[in-house]
Amino acid sequence: MTPVGPKLVIATHNEGKLREIRALVAPFGIECVGAAELDLPEPEETGTSFVANAELKARAAADLSGLPALSDDSGLSVDALNGQPGIHSARWAEDESGRRDFGHAMEKVEAALRAAGEEAGRDAHFTCALSLAWPDGRIESFEGKVFGHLVWPPRGDNGFGYDPVFVPHGHELTFGEMAPEAKHAMSHRAQAFEQLVAWLRT
Structure with a gap:
């Protein structure tokens, strides 16, 4: 990953995302600094x-920090809800005060699924x-x-x-039940990161 350099800004204020991206980048010996730290x-x-949102965040962090910046934009899409949220x-997780509560978000998804009816399915x-x-x-950019x-x-x-309500195909555990290394081996973030690494090595 030499085109990146020794220091990389991770353009997120989400501690969960920052933790996972740091774990993915760690084998390459690159120092990561979170946007909040700067x-x-x-x-x-x-x-x-x-992709549009990821590019927006990465450009902003690179411009302001003067360093290469890696940004993630991710989310859950539910077939029965026409791809929502x-x-x-993240906005589905916001309460009236603007604080993010993913317990609340998962309840909203479940309520919407029940309103859609069992015949609508639970694929996501x-x-x-x-x-x-x-x-x-x-x-x-990579997806x-x-x-x-x-x-x-x-x-x-x-x-x-x-993560606690999502079971990937071929598995019985939710992402919330899996050990971090098991999730990292198959997750959407890991797949995008593999594409990024392959591009950097070309």
């Missing part, structure tokens, strides 16, 4: 796709877009997906976000 503001996510996954997938931006304006179904009630305390 007091970088969170830009408004005005894009209409995961999708790019609004996670999407992750990773964008790597440089201060000179260069940017590259990974993992498919599965939703369960209720939530199970497990690992991971973050909607």
Whole structure:
């Protein structure tokens, strides 16, 4: 990953995402610094796709820090809800005060699924877009997906976000029940990161 350099800004204020990205980057000996550590503001996510929002955040962090910046935009899309919450996954977690509560978000998804009826099914997938931006304006983006179904009630305390209600195809445990290394081996974020690494090695 020599095109990145020895120091990389992870353009997120989400501690769960920061933890997972640091774990993925660790084998390459790159120092990671979170956006919050640099007091970088969170830009408004005005894009209409995961890639658009990831690029927006990566560009902003690279411009303000003067360092290469890696940004993640990810979310849960539920087939029976026409792809919702999708790019609004974090907003579904906001309560009246603006604080993010993913327990509340999972309850909203479950309530919407029950309103849709059992015949609508519980298929869902996670999407992750990773964008790597440089201060000179260069940017590259990659997207990974993992498919599965939703369960209720939530199970497990690992991971973050909607992980406790998502079971990937071919498995019985939710992402919330899996050990971090098991999730990292198959997750949407890991798939996007593999594409990023392959590109950097070309």
